[in-house]
Amino acid sequence: SLNAGQEGLGCPSLHFRQCKDLYPSMAANGQRRSRQDDESPSNPNKKRKANKNPEKNLLFSLNSCSKSKDLSAALALYDAAVASNEVRLNQQHFQTLLYLCSASISDPSLQTLTVERGYQIFDRMVTSGLTLNEATVTSVARLASAKGDGDYAFKIVKDFASVGGTSIPRLRTYAPALLCFCERLEAEKGYEVEEHMEAAGIALEEAEISALLKVSAATSRENKVYRYLHKLRESVGCVCEETSKVLEDWFCGEKAGEVSGDGIGSDVEMLREAVLRNGGGWHGRGWVGEGKWIVKKDNVSSTGRCLSCNEQLACVDTNEVETQKFVDSLVALAMERKAKMNSSETKVDFSEFQNWLEKHGDYEAIVDGANIGLYQQNFADGGFSLSQQLEGVVNELYHKSGDNKWPLILLHKKRVRTLLENPTHRNLVDEWINNGVIYATPPGFNDDWYWLYAAAKLKCLLVTNDEMRDHIFELLGNSFFQKWKERHQVRYTFTKGNLKLEMPPPFSVVIQESEKGSWHVPVASQNNESSRTWMCISRRSVLDSLKINGKLETSENGDSS
Numbered sequence: 001s002l003n004a005g006q007e008g009l010g011c012p013s014l015h016f017r018q019c020k021d022l023y024p025s026m027a028a029n030g031q032r033r034s035r036q037d038d039e040s041p042s043n044p045n046k047k048r049k050a051n052k053n054p055e056k057n058l059l060f061s062l063n064s065c066s067k068s069k070d071l072s073a074a075l076a077l078y079d080a081a082v083a084s085n086e087v088r089l090n091q092q093h094f095q096t097l098l099y100l101c102s103a104s105i106s107d108p109s110l111q112t113l114t115v116e117r118g119y120q121i122f123d124r125m126v127t128s129g130l131t132l133n134e135a136t137v138t139s140v141a142r143l144a145s146a147k148g149d150g151d152y153a154f155k156i157v158k159d160f161a162s163v164g165g166t167s168i169p170r171l172r173t174y175a176p177a178l179l180c181f182c183e184r185l186e187a188e189k190g191y192e193v194e195e196h197m198e199a200a201g202i203a204l205e206e207a208e209i210s211a212l213l214k215v216s217a218a219t220s221r222e223n224k225v226y227r228y229l230h231k232l233r234e235s236v237g238c239v240c241e242e243t244s245k246v247l248e249d250w251f252c253g254e255k256a257g258e259v260s261g262d263g264i265g266s267d268v269e270m271l272r273e274a275v276l277r278n279g280g281g282w283h284g285r286g287w288v289g290e291g292k293w294i295v296k297k298d299n300v301s302s303t304g305r306c307l308s309c310n311e312q313l314a315c316v317d318t319n320e321v322e323t324q325k326f327v328d329s330l331v332a333l334a335m336e337r338k339a340k341m342n343s344s345e346t347k348v349d350f351s352e353f354q355n356w357l358e359k360h361g362d363y364e365a366i367v368d369g370a371n372i373g374l375y376q377q378n379f380a381d382g383g384f385s386l387s388q389q390l391e392g393v394v395n396e397l398y399h400k401s402g403d404n405k406w407p408l409i410l411l412h413k414k415r416v417r418t419l420l421e422n423p424t425h426r427n428l429v430d431e432w433i434n435n436g437v438i439y440a441t442p443p444g445f446n447d448d449w450y451w452l453y454a455a456a457k458l459k460c461l462l463v464t465n466d467e468m469r470d471h472i473f474e475l476l477g478n479s480f481f482q483k484w485k486e487r488h489q490v491r492y493t494f495t496k497g498n499l500k501l502e503m504p505p506p507f508s509v510v511i512q513e514s515e516k517g518s519w520h521v522p523v524a525s526q527n528n529e530s531s532r533t534w535m536c537i538s539r540r541s542v543l544d545s546l547k548i549n550g551k552l553e554t555s556e557n558g559d560s561s
Contacts, residue, residue: 054087062096071104075117082124091133094125098139105146118143132160133167141176150180154193161200171202182211187219206236210243217250222259222287225250229519230284233511238524244535247521248295251537257292261517271515279317279487281512288517289539296536297523304507306520308536313507313520317487322480323456330453334445350449353439357454360436362405365397365490366455368464369411369438370447375465375494384415386425392499393463393492394437400501406437407463410451413440455488463490463501 058081065074078097081087101118104110122140125132137160144153154177161169174197181190190212194204204212209232216224229247232239239247250256274283298308305312318326334350372393373384390409397407409432416438419425432438441447448466455462468485491502509529512520518538525532 055090055093058087058089059092059096062093062100066096066100069100069103071100071110071114074100078121089124089128091125091130091136094121094130095133095136095139097121098125098136098143102139102142102146105142111146115143115147134160134170134173137169138173138176141173145176145180148180148184150177150184150186150189153177153180154189154196158196161196169200169202171197171205171208174202175208178208179211182215185215185218187215187221187224190215191224204231204235206232206240206243209235210239210246213243213250214246217246217253217255220255222255225256226287229511230282230513233282233513237510238522238532239511240524244521244523247535247537251293251295259287260290261286261288268515275314275515277320279319279323280314281316281508281510283513283515288515291539294538294540297533298536299531300507300520300534302506302530304505306534306536308534309518309538311514311516311518311520313512315487315504315506316483316508316510316512317459318480318484323459323484326480326484327453327456330449330456334449334453350445353441353450353453356439357457360408361454361458363408363454363458363460364401364405365407365461365463366451366458367393367397367407367409368448368451368462368466369409370415371464371466372492373411373415375492384419386419386428388497389494389499391428392494393501394432396499396501397461397463406435408436408454409438410441410447410454411438412447413442416440456484460488461490461504462488463492465491 058077061077062074065071065077074097078093081089081093098118098121101114101121104114107114118140122136122143125136137156140156141153144150144156154174157169157173157177160173174193178190178193178197181187181193194208194212197204209228213225213228213232216222216228232243236243271283271285271288274285275281278284296308298306300306300313303312304315317323331350331354367390369390373386373390375385375389377383377385394407394409398404401407416429417440419429429438439450441450448468451462451464452468454460468481486508487504490504493500493502509522509532511522514520516538518536521535521537523533523535
């Protein structure tokens with residue numbers, strides 16, 4: 001008979017057939033079968049094969065239930081296994097059962113039963129002395145959250161994390177407790193979960209940040225709202241509709257209108273310096289202005305000007321700290337390469353280039369010479385295209401420069417020597433060398449390090465189609481490098497000999513906070529960029545005027561902004 005714990009669920013005939021095939025003792029209790037049928041001449045090993053490995057058979061059946069989301073069948077199999085005493089339940093059995101229970105909590109008709117049975121299954125797993133893994137803890141945390149017990153959901157994760165080992169908590173492991181606390185307006189407990197995640201090196205994503213922002217707004221914690229707005233800015237490009245509604249509710253609420261900048265808005269120069277130091281697009285110094293907020297939804301022009309308030313959005317760069325760390329990492333790699341060079345190689349110090357760049361570093365663009373010269377040259381008569389491609393890019397950059405400045409070409413010394421030996425190219429290359437337009441990188445060094453270092457150090461443009469997927473380009477993590485490339489990389493194409501430079505976009509599609517205190521938030525959309533909806537959030541006091549040393553400042557077009 002089935003375990004009495006499966007109250008109300010029953011064991012349908014189909015499930016009973018599955019159970020009796022797995023456990024002969026159930027079949028003996030459920031119905032009589034003759035020995036002749038079990039050991040028929042046509043299949044003498046039928047019974048022995050079916051029971052050769054009952055643990056594996058059970059796991060296979062549970063996995064089938066998991067794939068078909070058949071909770072009823074899975075529980076019937078579990079109860080049969082417990083009643084039969086013929087199967088030694090292991091971690092995989094419990095993990096599959098608990099996953100299926102946690103995946104079924106979204107069904108209101110099953111939620112109570114699912115939580116109750118899930119807890120029973122977990123208790124048996126613990127008393128069996130089996131080791132917990134991240135997947136199991138995540139499933140139990142979800143069950144606890146569905147029950148409204150955020151404390152238990154958080155406790156089991158903390159206990160699991162304290163044990164250590166190869167299996168460690170992930171975002172999905174913490175999320176049930178955090179979201180449960182936020183939904184129940186237990187803000188301080190939600191913040192505690194976030195602190196625990198931060199200590200474990202786990203980054204929040206939009207759903208979790210939005211929940212923390214919402215509970216902070218609901219409990220009138222304006223400083224926390226400001227903090228999570230910036231976390232959202234750091235982590236998300238465009239916000240989803242649900243998050244935009246959370247933001248709109250906050251800014252249109254009474255509490256938001258009461259929040260003031262405590263005089264910070266009057267120091268516009270300080271805010272501008274902070275924006276510049278951060279790479280543009282935000283200052284992070286707190287709320288600016290006074291009075292009610294005005295929330296509008298509008299579009300942004302192709303050049304980045306808000307069609308609602310006329311403010312120009314920024315092309316956001318990496319901040320000074322991130323950039324310097326990246327520059328230092330590149331230098332360290334180059335120095336490491338020098339130390340590994342064998343005695344037959346001429347040792348050249350990367351600091352020679354650093355010193356040279358300090359003296360000659362008035363460049364607005366760096367050119368990856370090899371990438372451009374060898375572009376689309378993989379055909380029979382192809383070679384290094386100096387006059388048609390590299391010279392064309394250099395001249396175009398020279399004319400695009402506001403002060404008619406030459407770019408800097410980085411090219412390997414061997415390649416430069418070969419070009420100088422060619423009478424057709426010698427004069428042009430000599431002219432570039434004399435004018436400081438070209439720098440020959442030494443043997444034994446990756447010229448990628450040189451052009452990347454120069455572009456990062458000088459905070460200028462980098463012309464290359466290199467995807468920069470090498471590990472050295474991800475020293476600070478993918479999010480940093482993607483932001484840096486968006487702001488600095490210039491791609492190019494040659495179509496029938498005609499050059500086209502693809503300059504960086506005039507503005508970044510990310511949440512932006514201006515020195516004037518206004519916010520612009522892009523909302524995710526399936527449409528093209530020109531029709532994207534932006535939330536324009538500003539204050540009348542800021543729109544009317546900005547005070548600098550007691551004087552009114554006007555925008556570039558003469559209108560108050």
